[in-house]
Amino acid sequence: IGNGVTSIGERAFDDCHEMTSVTIPSSVTIIGEDAFDDCYELRSVTIPDSVTSIKAWAFCNCGVTSIAIPASVTEIQGGAFASCNSLTGIFVASENPAFCSVDGVMFNKKKTEILAFPAGKTGAYTIPGSVTSIGECAFYCCGSLTNVTIPGSVTSIGEYAFNRCTSLTNITIPSSVTSIRGWTFYHCSALMSVKILNSVMSIGYNAFCGCDCLTSA
Numbered sequence: 742i743g744n745g746v747t748s749i750g751e752r753a754f755d756d757c758h759e760m761t762s763v764t765i766p767s768s769v770t771i772i773g774e775d776a777f778d779d780c781y782e783l784r785s786v787t788i789p790d791s792v793t794s795i796k797a798w799a800f801c802n803c804g805v806t807s808i809a810i811p812a813s814v815t816e817i818q819g820g821a822f823a824s825c826n827s828l829t830g831i832f833v834a835s836e837n838p839a840f841c842s843v844d845g846v847m848f849n850k851k852k853t854e855i856l857a858f859p860a861g862k863t864g865a866y867t868i869p870g871s872v873t874s875i876g877e878c879a880f881y882c883c884g885s886l887t888n889v890t891i892p893g894s895v896t897s898i899g900e901y902a903f904n905r906c907t908s909l910t911n912i913t914i915p916s917s918v919t920s921i922r923g924w925t926f927y928h929c930s931a932l933m934s935v936k937i938l939n940s941v942m943s944i945g946y947n948a949f950c951g952c953d954c955l956t957s958a
Contacts (some may be wrong), residue, residue, distance in 0.1 A: 742766055749776045751796070758782060767791045772799045774818070781805070784827075795821045803828075806861070810847070812836035818845075819877035820901070822857050826884065829861040834957065843869070855879050862886070870894050875902045884908055893917050900924055900945070907931055916940045921948050930954065 744747070744766045751773040754760065761782045765772075767789045774796040777783060783803045790811045790865070797818035800808070806827045808816070812834040822828060830845030840856070841848050846866075847857040854874040858866065860881075865888035868875070872892065877899035880886060884907045891898075893915045900922040903909060911934040914921065918938075923945030926932060934957040935949070949955060 744768055747771070751775050752778065754780055756780075756831055762786070765789055765792070770794070772796060774798060775801065777801075778870070779802055797821060798823065800825060806830075807832065807845075810834060810837060810840060810842075813839070817856065819899070820881055823860070823878050823881040825860050826882075827861050830859055831857055848872070858883055858886070860884065865889070868892055868895065873897065875899055877901055878904070880904075880906055882906070891915055891918075898922060898925055901927070903929060905929070906947040911935070914938060914941060919943075921945060923947055924950075927951055932951040933957065 742765055743765045745766055745768050748771040752775045755775050755778045755779050762781050762785050770791055771794045775798045778798055778801045780803045785922050790813045793813055794816040798820045800822050804827055805825055807830045815830040819870040831842055831847045833840045833842040839850055842862045843849050845859055848855055852871045854876050855872050856876040858880045860883045862958045863885040867890040873894050874897040878901045880903045882905045886906050887908045896917050901924045904924055907930050909929050910931050913936040916938045918944040919940055925948045927947055928951035930953055935955045
């Protein structure tokens, strides 16, 4: 991308299936929504220190194995790195004022909201006890996630949070949670058991749609 470009527009490189790398100049400040969506072969990308905003689904379904977030980025919208099945780590610069990462998982700076779990991580995961909110699309399409432990500190679970987690077999919603948003567990096709306590007062649209193995709730 040429020097002088300040913004990568919405869907600018959407469906560029054969693109393997891209060089983003230090003049760019915004990476638009769906900018690199479905760039399956995009294995490497460097986000320069000039970027302040990464919009929703910007790198969705890309082939990247790791992402480095510089200190300049203060906005990352939901699903920015969703469905990247080779992605095993999102690493945030320690000087970043808005975000941080722990073992490749991205949180807000205070670690009260989990924002993005890399889809390439496998096995079980325990959400830290400092977390009060699971962000929109936080575990979206994490197909190798087999179990997740939600601590009693969590009060809010965002839309699409566990959407298409196809290896997730059971889940317990803690008593601190009062509502399950729409599409939260959509197409969790291996999900067999969900424990919902009396604290949950509302379940959103299509929250468990496509959970074909679900026999107990």
